[in-house]
Amino acid sequence: MDKPVEWVYTDIVKDHFANPRNVLSDEASYKEDGKGIVGNIKCGDQMMMAIKVDKRGIITDCKWKTFGCASAIASTSILSEKVKGMKVEDAYNISPKDIAAELGGLPEHKIHCSVLGDKALRAAIDDYYKRKGMPNKIKRNNEQIICQCMNVTDKEIENAVKEGARTYSALQEKTKSGTVCGKCKDRVISLLEEYSGRHYK
Numbered sequence: 001m002d003k004p005v006e007w008v009y010t011d012i013v014k015d016h017f018a019n020p021r022n023v024l025s026d027e028a029s030y031k032e033d034g035k036g037i038v039g040n041i042k043c044g045d046q047m048m049m050a051i052k053v054d055k056r057g058i059i060t061d062c063k064w065k066t067f068g069c070a071s072a073i074a075s076t077s078i079l080s081e082k083v084k085g086m087k088v089e090d091a092y093n094i095s096p097k098d099i100a101a102e103l104g105g106l107p108e109h110k111i112h113c114s115v116l117g118d119k120a121l122r123a124a125i126d127d128y129y130k131r132k133g134m135p136n137k138i139k140r141n142n143e144q145i146i147c148q149c150m151n152v153t154d155k156e157i158e159n160a161v162k163e164g165a166r167t168y169s170a171l172q173e174k175t176k177s178g179t180v181c182g183k184c185k186d187r188v189i190s191l192l193e194e195y196s197g198r199h200y201k
């Protein structure tokens with residue numbers, strides 16, 4: 001029989017889950033500079049993140065709403081605190097692992113839940129650049145969005161493969177690509193094969 005999965009959450013996770021910070025309660029009156037939505041409510045996982053950015057390119061406020069699990073709620077709550085006062089360039093580079101570290105760790109099988117906030121934040125920053133009519137200097141050169149629903153790029157897929165994702169489902173776990181409409185599945189699988197061939201020959 002498989003070993004039972006351990007559900008051990010740190011006190012920080014429990015606190016942020018029980019008292020989530022910066023939840024957006026009145027979307028209609030919130031005047032954000034950038035908004036990102038990833039996931040799909042029909043699939044039970046959706047995240048919206050909205051940011052305010054001052055003239056210096058510093059995030060002054062961050063609000064969010066989700067229909068996600070406890071780990072997604074705690075991860076996004078702490079992320080929304082961490083990004084305030086950060087330059088958009090620095091916020092763009094926050095990874096799910098950084099978020100998990102801020103929470104004092106997440107159970108291994110729940111780390112992928114923190115991907116939701118991270119992707120919504122980057123979508124909000126992309127939207128901020130678009131609204132301002134500014135070139136997006138942060139979006140890494142030659143990176144292509146492969147999964148539109150979850151804002152997953154080819155580079156992220158390659159990194160996930162390098163970190164050990166060798167099957168489509170492992171890749172979905174790590175990046176959340178293909179977890180909504182599934183239209184990107186063929187493209188994701190072909191990249192999985194390409195990167196596996198490149199990095200594991």
Ligand code: FES
Nearest residue numbers: 147149181182184
């Ligand atoms: S494009 Fe919809 S799940 Fe990837």
